[in-house]
Amino acid sequence: xxxxxxxLARRLGPYAGFSPAVVLxxxxxxxxxxxxxxxxxxxxxxxxxxxxxxxxxxRYFFSVPTxxxxxWDTIWVAALTTVLTLLAAFPLAYWLARYxxxxxRRPLLxxxxxxxxxxxxxxxxxxxxxxxxxxxxxxxxxxxxxxHQPLSFLLYDRxxxxxxxxxxxFPFAALTLYxxxxxxxxxxxxxxxxxxxxxxxxxxxxLLPQIKPGITVAVIFVFIxxxxxYLTPQLVGGTRGVMIGNLIVNFFQGAEYxxxxxxSLLIAALIVVMLVLFRKQLDVADTYGR
Amino acid sequence: xAGEAADAVARHxxxxxxxxxxxxxxxxxxxxxPIILLVLFSFNANQxxxxxxxxxxxxxxxxxxxxxxxxxxxxxxxxxxxxxxVIATVVGTAAAFPLVRSNLPFRSGIRxxxxxxxxxxxxxxxxxxxxFFTSVLHVQLSNQTVVIGQAVYVTPFVILVVAxxxxxxxxxxxxxxxxxxxxxxQRLRHITLPLIGPAxxxxxxxxxxxxxxxxxxxxxxxxxxxxxxxxxxxxVKFGITPEVNALATMLIAASLTITAVAFVAPGMxxxxxxxxxxxxxxxxxx
Numbered sequence: 234x235x236x237x238x239x240x241l242a243r244r245l246g247p248y249a250g251f252s253p254a255v256v257l258x259x260x261x262x263x264x265x266x267x268x269x270x271x272x273x274x275x276x277x278x279x280x281x282x283x284x285x286x287x288x289x290x291x292r293y294f295f296s297v298p299t300x301x302x303x304x305w306d307t308i309w310v311a312a313l314t315t316v317l318t319l320l321a322a323f324p325l326a327y328w329l330a331r332y333x334x335x336x337x338r339r340p341l342l343x344x345x346x347x348x349x350x351x352x353x354x355x356x357x358x359x360x361x362x363x364x365x366x367x368x369x370x371x372x373x374x375x376x377x378x379x380x381h382q383p384l385s386f387l388l389y390d391r392x393x394x395x396x397x398x399x400x401x402x403f404p405f406a407a408l409t410l411y412x413x414x415x416x417x418x419x420x421x422x423x424x425x426x427x428x429x430x431x432x433x434x435x436x437x438x439x440l441l442p443q444i445k446p447g448i449t450v451a452v453i454f455v456f457i458x459x460x461x462x463y464l465t466p467q468l469v470g471g472t473r474g475v476m477i478g479n480l481i482v483n484f485f486q487g488a489e490y491x492x493x494x495x496x497s498l499l500i501a502a503l504i505v506v507m508l509v510l511f512r513k514q515l516d517v518a519d520t521y522g523r
Numbered sequence: 524x525a526g527e528a529a530d531a532v533a534r535h536x537x538x539x540x541x542x543x544x545x546x547x548x549x550x551x552x553x554x555x556x557p558i559i560l561l562v563l564f565s566f567n568a569n570q571x572x573x574x575x576x577x578x579x580x581x582x583x584x585x586x587x588x589x590x591x592x593x594x595x596x597x598x599x600x601x602x603x604x605x606x607x608x609v610i611a612t613v614v615g616t617a618a619a620f621p622l623v624r625s626n627l628p629f630r631s632g633i634r635x636x637x638x639x640x641x642x643x644x645x646x647x648x649x650x651x652x653x654x655f656f657t658s659v660l661h662v663q664l665s666n667q668t669v670v671i672g673q674a675v676y677v678t679p680f681v682i683l684v685v686a687x688x689x690x691x692x693x694x695x696x697x698x699x700x701x702x703x704x705x706x707x708x709q710r711l712r713h714i715t716l717p718l719i720g721p722a723x724x725x726x727x728x729x730x731x732x733x734x735x736x737x738x739x740x741x742x743x744x745x746x747x748x749x750x751x752x753x754x755x756x757x758x759v760k761f762g763i764t765p766e767v768n769a770l771a772t773m774l775i776a777a778s779l780t781i782t783a784v785a786f787v788a789p790g791m792x793x794x795x796x797x798x799x800x801x802x803x804x805x806x807x808x809x
Binding site: 247248249250251252253254257258261262264265266268269272282321324325327328329332341344345347348350351352353354355356358359360361362363369372400403404457458460461462463464468478481482485490493494497500501504508 | 540543544546547550551553554555556557558560561564575610613614615617618619620621622624625627635637639640642643644645646647648650651652653654655658659671672674675678682732736738739743752755756759760763767771774775778779782
């Protein structure tokens with residue numbers, strides 16, 4: 234009697250390489266996430282989590298106006314940061330891809346990445362020395378006589394948060410946009426204009442549709458991490474720059490685990506929905522033409 | 524008339540070009556100003572670590588070097604980074620093989636799932652692991668909990684780096700080795716590893732630098748110790764100090780060196796090997 238299928242061990246053989254990853258991600262990524270999901274439907278009694286099913290954590294979050302406002306503000310900050318980052322990055326990527334000699338391009342691209350390779354924490358804190366009341370920017374403006382008193386709104390408010398977030402995520406956007414612009418055939422723009430299209434029409438009707446996947450990836454790479462930012466609002470945001478990440482930390486530090494879990498899941502759900510929606514464009518291999 | 528119009532177009536084009544170049548200059552200033560200022564202030568005698576510049580000194584480097592807390596934090600950071608690198612490289616390389624080579628059902632789905640730890644905010648990994656460690660496993664927070672948390676976040680990067688290299692791998696080379704009598708070990712040792720070695724090395728260095736810099740996950744999972752980012756965080760909460768600037772400058776120098784090595788080393792190893800074995804170019808080039 235011969236077995237119809239090869240023995241289990243052989244069938245699983247090709248997948249053996251996954252086993253360490255299954256242990257690592259199953260045990261320390263998936264299991265904790267499932268725990269958080271469960272927590273968000275349980276409640277805390279006397280600082281202990283009780284396995285009593287409830288929707289109160291979610292209800293509580295939506296019943297406190299400050300929290301709901303913070304959530305909308307976070308989404309709004311993420312959206313604004315994304316738009317501004319892309320608007321700042323596009324001209325640079327366009328210039329690099331179209332007008333810069335290939336030999337100079339590479340070092341200039343590396344320069345865009347270099348800040349990304351220096352400490353994240355330090356890049357955030359350095360802005361406090363620039364934007365603070367005794368900071369570089371205020372001193373400079375005073376020295377050239379534009380202002381006579383230091384501007385205090387520069388730091389510890391929402392504009393500072395957005396500026397620093399643009400700074401942090403700029404390399405992602407610039408590189409992604411560059412990667413798709415690099416493969417664009419510039420003759421097509423010329424052809425469109427030869428056929429009578431004004432430059433703006435040529436760009437919006439010929440160029441932009443073709444680099445749309447790159448734009449989508451850039452949006453994802455900026456928008457999603459910004460949603461979960463904690464450090465930037467913490468260090469440069471002050472009380473008015475609070476984002477949802479800070480709320481989550483406050484809940485967990487205050488031993489309100491189940492409420493913190495509910496907010497975490499709201500953010501995670503938002504991210505997963507976005508990832509599923511943009512699944513196709515997110516195939517990195519495709520975007521970078523590897 | 525026609526000449527004038529052509530002139531106008533040419534002028535307009537030049538204008539667009541110089542506007543774009545000007546914008547690029549502004550962007551580079553924006554990108555580098557914070558980093559250059561950190562470095563500048565680390566040599567500034569002013570004890571508040573900001574303007575004005577009151578004189579040049581190496582004093583802050585001296586204090587940073589002789590600070591025991593910094594020395595401890597450096598030791599912790601390096602030992603954590605080492606362990607994370609070993610785990611991430613082994614787990615990531617092992618997973619990259621079946622991801623690329625087996626005819627897995629739902630491969631793109633599995634791929635997406637494996638990158639989820641990168642896409643979800645580090646905050647969520649930190650918070651969920653903290654809860655898991657303290658209330659389910661009942662383990663004390665320590666450097667080991669940090670290692671696990673960072674490994675979850677760093678391993679997907681190694682998988683991506685190694686997998687992208689494996690995708691361009693010419694498998695007929697392995698088949699040729701087997702045909703010529705190589706056993707599985709010899710094939711791995713002499714064919715597969717040398718060819719994907721640079722990618723594994725790059726992935727390992729990537730893992731190391733990511734671990735050195737990791738902040739959010741570490742903040743939640745660290746026990747009594749401090750890593751350098753956590754130490755710096757406790758210092759700068761109340762304003763940046765010149766010692767931190769000096770430390771920052773050294774960290775920047777270190778991570779730039781590691782990155783430069785990561786970019787340059789694979790090419791150099793390849794070239795050295797090529798020279799040593801005098802193999803025909805076509806074989807090593809795959």
